[in-house]
Amino acid sequence: MSHSQDFLVGWDENDPANPRNFSLARRWLIVVLVSMGSLCVTCTSSIYTTTYAQITERFHISQIVATLGLSFFIWGLGCGPLVLGPLSEFYGRRPIYILSLLFFLIWLIPCAVAQNVQTLIIGRFFSGLAGSAFLSVAGGTVGDLFARHELAAPMMVYTASPFIGPEICPLIGGFINEFTNWRWSFYVLMIWTGALLVAIIAFVPETYHPILLKHKAATLRKETSDPRWKSPLDQSTQTVHTRILESIYRPILLLALEPMCLNLCIFSAILLGILYLFFGAFQLIFSTVYDFTLWQRGCSFLGLLVDMVLAILTDPFWRWNYARLERNSTEEKYPPEWRLPPAIAGAPLVTIGLFIFAWTIYPSAHWMGAIIGSAVFGAGTILVYSGILTFLVDAYPSYAASAMAANSFARSSFAGVFPLFGVQMYNRLGYHWATSLLAFLTLGMVPFPYLFFRYGGRIRKKSRFAGGN
Known part of the structure; x- marks a missing residue:
């Protein structure tokens, strides 16, 4: 066993694959994009409140029933991280972001075209569930990119985004719902999410160190035909199932x-x-x-x-x-x-x-x-x-x-x-x-x-x- 320790893969000094060695501009671009994801998701929670007057009239419901669309979205935001957090530790941050944003976009569609309030509320819950990755996983991305002594400024930008989002969107939603149909609130969010999805696919690489080291070990095994190259993640015996359970009960x-x-x-x-x-x-x-x-x-x-x-x-x-x-x-x-x-x-x-x-x-x-x-x-x-x-x-x-x-x-x-x-x-x-x-x-x-x-x-x-x- 001690012999195989020599083959444990780590970062070399100034390794270009290490996310902390990316150029400062590139690291900041990634932080801004994941913070925009967080801003977009939290905006979606509050822009909905400006549609109440039109929704209650259109679906003949009371305001408390309309408010359920807000509550279910927030509950989706609360439940999602318990599952998405552990998944990102097994499959990496990038696939979680892309799938999360894709499903967020898909679940905005039934909200935009809903013909009854039930469709709207269910669509809101699942869009909250999908979008929650940006509130839980993105903090880890900031830590992947910056060493502890550099963390303060990027962390401030990221932690500000979920608080600023809910305040900006009543402003935008107020103008949309004053001068046009409530469905445009969702169309605007879909355009925003679509643009963000393209930007994340183009500019946000995998940043989670254990996953990158796993890829590095796999490349070394292939190049040297020596199966002893291992990453710390390869040595882990924990399964996705146990990690998700732990993330729910702890x-x-x-x-x-x-x-x-x-x-x-x-x-x-x-x-x-x-x-x-x-x-x-x-x-x-x-x-x-x-x-x-x-x-x-x-x-x-x-x-x-x-x-x-x-x-x-x-x-x-x-x-x-x-x-x-x-x-x-x-x-x-x-x-x-x-x-x-x-x-x-x-x-x-x-x-x-x-x-x-x-x-x-x-x-x-x-x-x-x-x-x-x-x-x-x-x-x-x-x-x-x-x-x-x-x-x-x-x-x-x-x-x-x-x-x-x-x-x-x-x-x-x-x-x-x-x-x-x-x-x-x-x-x-x-x-x-x-x-x-x-x-x-x-x-x-x-x-x-x-x-x-x-x-x-x-x-x-x-x-x-x-x-x-």
Whole structure:
């Protein structure tokens, strides 16, 4: 056995096949394309909310039935990664992207030509399921291309895309559905997806290192006629079946047995739930209180969008803060809790933003007040997410993919459910108290990032999945 170790295939220095040795421009092009995939998929979730008025009239259904199309799409997004993540580790990233985008495009067709609401809802679920690869697998691609010390900027671009997508599309959808038929919302997405599919086939090669080394070993075996050349993946005995099962049960174990993971996942789930609830609530509030037309209601999301981008641009400050903690530390191993300061800063902003939004929605007050409230909420949400997601990856290094899957599963469950009761809640409680109720929900979560920052090390010592300090 020791003899065959000599034949284990690895990367040579400056190996041109190693994705980290691609030119900087090529690596960035790949990151931009997979981020565009993520943007396109998340856009598809929210552009649908601008079609409600036409769909309810066309199919003679209530708005809650129309909202099911949004919820089922998000649930598809939540379930997909549990299967697509492990598949990408066996077959590589590239085939998963191409098939995922192809099926995403195919399932948009029944949505565009649907003659009844059932077709639309089923089409939405399966398009969400197919498109979810870009929310789970693409993060791995960024890691394939960049070494750890170069990761910050490309990772920021990729993590921003699923948050910016849902804010851009009500804007586009508002104009489409104001001036033409709702089916054009789906035609535009099909054109976008088709163009993206061509670009990914042309410019995104395989980047997953174990698969590339497997190909390299196969070439060496062929060239040398020596069967002893093996890649690490060739030596693995795990099957696709066991990996998929593990990918389904391990996130659930993390949520069940890890109080920190559960708590932070619930916090991020509540925030995404509120964000998706807003897609219905904004349409309702800005049409009844301020008499906005459909395209103006789409523009009301600009506050959220601008402040989310501003929050993303604070990233260098948080990196500086992390470096400061490192410099002042006497510990050899840096605790993952140091990733939480953005969440500590963002949590109160979320609550403040919701209260501003709640108590400025009066016909006598200028609509700008409500937009500012939603903008503060958006900035807080991004900061909380960046803190929580980097913490989860750092705290569970061996199970990072499972921790992210647990977070994605919790987020999608909440994001799918919240819109279903949003409009009724606003009608029942009134606009001010309905939003205040959401604000009080987030207020209860505000102390947790700080408590974990202070006492996380002690909690992790009792953990089965995260090593103590």
